[in-house]
Amino acid sequence: MSHASDLSRPGAAGAAAPITTNSGHRGLDLEEPLIFEQDAPGRCGVDLPEPPELAGRLGGLERQAPIGLPGLTEPQVVRHFVRLSRNNFAIDAGLYPLGSCTMKHNPRLNEKLARLPGFADLHPLQPAETVPGALQLIDELAQWLIALTGMPAVAMSPAAGAHGELCGLMCIRAALEAAGDAREVVLVPESAHGTNPATAAVCGYRIEEIPADGRGRVDLAALTERLDPTVAAIMLTNPNTCGLFETDIVEIAEAVHQAGAYFYCDGANFNAIVGRVRPGDLGIDCMHLNLHKTFSTPHGGGGPGSGPVVLSAALAPFAPLPMLVRGPDGPRLAEHATEADGTAASFGRMKAFHGQMGMFVRALAYILSHGGDGLRQAAEDAVLNANYVLAELQDQMSLSFPGPCMHEVLFDDGFLKDTGVSTLDFAKAMIDEGFHPMTMYFPLVVHGAMLIEPTESESKASIDQFIASLRHLVERAKAGDAALFAGAPYLAPRRRLDETQAARKPVLRWTPPAEEAAAE
Amino acid sequence: MSDIRFSEEHEWIRVDGDVGTCGITEFAQEQLGDIVYVELPEAGRQVAQNEEIAVVESVKAASELYAPVAGEVVDSNQALVDDPAKVNADAMGEGWFFKIRLSDPGQLDALMDEAAYLALVAEQA
Numbered sequence: 001m002s003h004a005s006d007l008s009r010p011g012a013a014g015a016a017a018p019i020t021t022n023s024g025h026r027g028l029d030l031e032e033p034l035i036f037e038q039d040a041p042g043r044c045g046v047d048l049p050e051p052p053e054l055a056g057r058l059g060g061l062e063r064q065a066p067i068g069l070p071g072l073t074e075p076q077v078v079r080h081f082v083r084l085s086r087n088n089f090a091i092d093a094g095l096y097p098l099g100s101c102t103m104k105h106n107p108r109l110n111e112k113l114a115r116l117p118g119f120a121d122l123h124p125l126q127p128a129e130t131v132p133g134a135l136q137l138i139d140e141l142a143q144w145l146i147a148l149t150g151m152p153a154v155a156m157s158p159a160a161g162a163h164g165e166l167c168g169l170m171c172i173r174a175a176l177e178a179a180g181d182a183r184e185v186v187l188v189p190e191s192a193h194g195t196n197p198a199t200a201a202v203c204g205y206r207i208e209e210i211p212a213d214g215r216g217r218v219d220l221a222a223l224t225e226r227l228d229p230t231v232a233a234i235m236l237t238n239p240n241t242c243g244l245f246e247t248d249i250v251e252i253a254e255a256v257h258q259a260g261a262y263f264y265c266d267g268a269n270f271n272a273i274v275g276r277v278r279p280g281d282l283g284i285d286c287m288h289l290n291l292h293k294t295f296s297t298p299h300g301g302g303g304p305g306s307g308p309v310v311l312s313a314a315l316a317p318f319a320p321l322p323m324l325v326r327g328p329d330g331p332r333l334a335e336h337a338t339e340a341d342g343t344a345a346s347f348g349r350m351k352a353f354h355g356q357m358g359m360f361v362r363a364l365a366y367i368l369s370h371g372g373d374g375l376r377q378a379a380e381d382a383v384l385n386a387n388y389v390l391a392e393l394q395d396q397m398s399l400s401f402p403g404p405c406m407h408e409v410l411f412d413d414g415f416l417k418d419t420g421v422s423t424l425d426f427a428k429a430m431i432d433e434g435f436h437p438m439t440m441y442f443p444l445v446v447h448g449a450m451l452i453e454p455t456e457s458e459s460k461a462s463i464d465q466f467i468a469s470l471r472h473l474v475e476r477a478k479a480g481d482a483a484l485f486a487g488a489p490y491l492a493p494r495r496r497l498d499e500t501q502a503a504r505k506p507v508l509r510w511t512p513p514a515e516e517a518a519a520e
Numbered sequence: 521m522s523d524i525r526f527s528e529e530h531e532w533i534r535v536d537g538d539v540g541t542c543g544i545t546e547f548a549q550e551q552l553g554d555i556v557y558v559e560l561p562e563a564g565r566q567v568a569q570n571e572e573i574a575v576v577e578s579v580k581a582a583s584e585l586y587a588p589v590a591g592e593v594v595d596s597n598q599a600l601v602d603d604p605a606k607v608n609a610d611a612m613g614e615g616w617f618f619k620i621r622l623s624d625p626g627q628l629d630a631l632m633d634e635a636a637y638l639a640l641v642a643e644q645a
Contacts (some may be wrong), residue, residue, distance in 0.1 A: 424580075441580040499579045504555035504604065 035080050036510045039070030045077065068512075087493050089436050091299070095458055095466050099408040099439035099451025100193070100241050102271055102293035104382075109369055110296065110362035119361045124353040128333050132307070134357060139260075139324055139331035141364040145289060145308055148375070149270075150280025153316035155309045156324060157355045161268055164288025164307030166198040167320055167350060171286060171311060172233050172262045173203060174318035174347040181260065183232035189218050191242055191443040193266055196235040205232060212445050215468035216242040216401035216410075220251055227259035237266035238282075239273065239406035241443040243386065243451065253283025254504055262286070262315070268269045270294045271455075272383055272407035275376025285312040291356075306359035317345040322354050380457035382407040385463060388451055396474045400446040407455070413448025415474065420482035423448035426473060428496060431489035433469040525628050526637035527588045529572055532612060533620075535628065541616050542588060546575065549611040552578040555604045558629045560596035561618055567593065576607070586622050589627040591620040 022033040032038070056062050071441065072080075089096065096103035114120065122134055144152045155171075158164040169186070172389060176183055186200035189210045197207040210226065213219040218236065234256050238246045256263045265287035271294040279287050290305040292299045299305075311319055325334045325341045337343045361387055370378065383406050390399065390409040398414030413423045427437035427450070439451040454463055476484060489495060511519070524534045530548035533540040549555065559575035567573050567587040574585040574596075596618040600606055607615035622628070632640065 442581075444581055500554035500556060503554075503577075503579060 001340070030083050032080065032083060034510055035072065035077075035356060036070050036512075038076060038080075041071045043071035043073050043076075044066060045072070045074035058066055067250060069264075075100045090464040091457070092273040094434060094436070095454070095462055097452045097454050098436060098440045099243070099410070100268065100442070101439065102268075102290075102407075102453060102455060103299060103436075104271075104293075104296060104455040105360075106296050106298050106367065107366060110365040112166060113365045114358050114361040116361075122357055124357075132330060135324065135331045135333065137364060138355065138357075138360055139326065141360050141367070142308070143362070144323060144367050145310060148274055148278070149287065149289070149310045150278030151284070151287070151310035152280075152313050153311045155319040156360070157312060157320055157322065157351045157353075158288065158307040158309055159351055159356060160292075160305030161266075161288055161290045161307045162195040162199060162308045163222060163305075163350070165195055165264070165266065166202060167307075167309045168264050168286040168288060168311075168315075169199055169203040169205070169233065169235075169314040170320070170347050171318040172264065172311075172348070174345070175262070175315055176232055178318070178345065181229075181234045183230055183261070185231045187223065187226060187234040189236060189240065190325075191216070191237075191240055191445045192235060193237060193268060195240060196237075196266060200233075200235065203301075210234070212242075215245050216240070216445070217246050217248065220248045220255070224255050227261065231256075231259055231261045232276065232490055233262040233264050233285075235264040235266060237269055239269045239408075241451070242401055242410045242445065243405040243408035243453075244299070244401060245406055249282050249335050258321035267310075268293060269407060272379055274379045275372060279310070280312070286310065286315050291359050291363040304356050304359065306356035306363070308355070317342065318347050320350045321348060321379040340418040370463065378456045379407075382454075385456060385458060388460075388463060389454055389467060393470060393508060396471055397450075400449070408451055408453035410443070410446065411450045411452070412446040412448070416448070416477055419477045419480070421477040421485045423450055424499075425482075425485035425488065426450070426477065429473050429476075429485050429488040430469070432491045433473070435466060435469065466486070522584055524634060524639075525588070525631035527586070528640070529586050531585060531588050531589075533588045533628070533631065535622070535625075538617050538625070539594060539621050540589060540628075542561050542585070543616040544585065544607065544611055544635070545641075546611045547644075549608050549615070552576065552583070553580045554578055555607045557582075558600045558604050558607070558617065560598070560600065561593045563593050563595055564578075565593045567589065567591065567620070569624075574619075576604075585617060587620065587623070588631060589620060589622050591623045593618055595619040595622050 007296050044228045046453055069287060091105060093105045118133060122131060128135070138156055142156055146152065154404065155167055158167045184206055185208055186205040187208050187210050188196045188200065200207050208226065210223050211219050217240065223234070234252070236246060236252065238249055239413050240246055253263050262285040265284040267279070267287040267289045270289055274294055284307055288307045288309045289295070291297045291308065297306060321337060321343060322333045322335045323343055323346065324331050325343070334341050335345045337346045367375065386407050387404050387411045393411070396412045400410045400412045403409070416422065416426065423440050427440050430437045439449070440453060441449055443449055454466070487496060523536070523578070524532055526532050526545065530545045531542055532545050535544045535604065553577045557577040557578060561567070561573050567590060569590040570586045572584045573587045576583055576585060597616050599618065601613065
């Protein structure tokens with residue numbers, strides 16, 4: 001299926017000559033100066049009376065110079081941000097197969113419920129006795145997370161995935177120290193998310209890498225050999241970042257426990273197994289859940305994230321405050337450690353308030369609207385879609401490890417060998433085809449990685465179009481059309497950006513022309 | 521015998537007296553692509569062999585350098601901080617990272633000579 005002749009290459013034979021416009025706009029792709037360059041002093045979106053003369057009470061600490069905000073009308077501001085939003089590729093706009101990030105649809109029902117005034121208007125400082133409904137909702141979500149993971153307890157307050165990792169490792173540290181057995185090393189596999197070693201380092205541990213075996217999974221023999229009384233924990237993602245299920249996970253858990261260490265599971269990829277596998281049955285001691293991945297709450301700028309952490313019985317007593325405690329009158333928030341309610345051993349507080357309430361509402365809405373069977377089907381469809389991509393592309397692209405895969409499929413750049421096209425070039429060309437590129441160059445265990453996660457949100461028709469585009473690009477690359485790739489994307493608003501210069505000499509803020517001239 | 525030795529981590533060390541100058545190999549810089557950032561060790565730091573000692577970041581990935589031998593860091597190449605592109609331009613020369621005073625010159629024997637390293641690269645390419 002091909003609709004375009006050669007749109008991606010202005011000026012090429014058969015295509016129209018490049019069109020220049022008087023305005024600089026390219027059709028509906030509108031050009032505009034930076035918002036600071038549109039500044040016209042005195043323009044303002046609101047009409048306020050002149051303030052009366054007041055005696056300053058800041059003791060001479062008042063701002064001396066103008067704040068430097070541009071003068072703009074309301075329509076200018078609205079157009080500016082609408083233009084920016086149109087340039088922003090989002091899951092609401094098209095297929096966004098960013099591996100390990102799980103860019104899936106955020107059901108609008110979640111949004112509707114999160115906007116109910118009783119949830120949307122909560123204030124974190126209002127007395128807890130005025131919000132029993134909110135506490136009940138957190139408790140209900142907590143019970144679902146406990147049931148879905150088969151773990152006895154959950155800490156709801158962590159703000160996002162990496163914060164959840166920190167929470168988990170702090171529980172592990174607290175448990176080890178309580179047993180008088182402080183340890184110094186955390187093991188992470190080569191293919192780990194970068195946040196894993198970062199978390200362990202922040203927590204004061206030394207990081208050691210465990211190699212992968214030829215199947216893209218943790219080398220059990222190497223792990224077993226490394227385990228000794230210096231090891232505090234292993235941090236392992238399952239399914240891992242190669243999109244593979246760690247088939248030795250039960251043996252890994254046994255070996256880790258035998259060495260007196262704890263097993264932290266990075267739950268970033270729980271969306272592939274929810275409803276099918278309970279981490280509690282695998283011997284995991286703690287795992288964070290990215291509500292914005294598995295449970296469809298908004299991702300990135302639409303966030304915030306939310307990263308509840310499920311805990312084994314051994315770690316549960318060390319969970320952070322505030323903690324939801326179940327009592328005869330329903331759930332209540334324990335803000336301080338007391339002997340009576342089982343919070344005495346808590347490692348303390350890691351967040352000012354009680355968790356990301358808006359995300360809790362959305363996640364519970366997602367869970368209740370799907371039900372257990374629906375969650376399971378979402379996981380199965382995510383895995384099915386990734387395997388469909390695998391099956392349709394494996395003859396053309398180089399699959400890093402034999403399938404089947406889980407929710408994401410990993411290719412390397414072997415198929416581009418001797419074409420002069422790199423993974424980066426290939427990804428840029430996908431932008432012209434109207435797709436957000438897949439994750440590139442991660443995981444690091446394969447060369448020129450391309451990690452594709454279609455998610456369960458995509459229809460077969462949409463995935464077929466994606467596959468057809470990729471096959472088309474592979475053919476162009478293999479046909480020796482490296483020049484096409486070197487210049488891609490041709491159809492993006494700013495075409496090819498110089499990523500090297502952007503990293504080496506970043507321009508971090510706009511400088512007024514006068515200041516710039518003075519600096520030179 | 522050449523005075524330059526190579527590690528499996530694609531680093532080189534060129535020894536002059538009891539001080540070795542270290543960096544990443546031509547192959548390593550090619551694999552990394554455009555280098556945009558380096559983090560260098562402080563002079564005076566004692567390092568064990570294979571301890572993480574520096575960081576190199578390219579547009580593609582960040583990775584660590586490991587001390588090819590144990591010893592004391594005596595210098596690092598501050599010119600790379602302002603111009604990390606030197607690593608791409610001249611990995612084995614001006615793109616050096618740090619100098620180490622070797623505490624155990626015997627450790628050099630376990631590193632590869634140029635022929636052995638080139639064979640390793642041929643295998644990995």
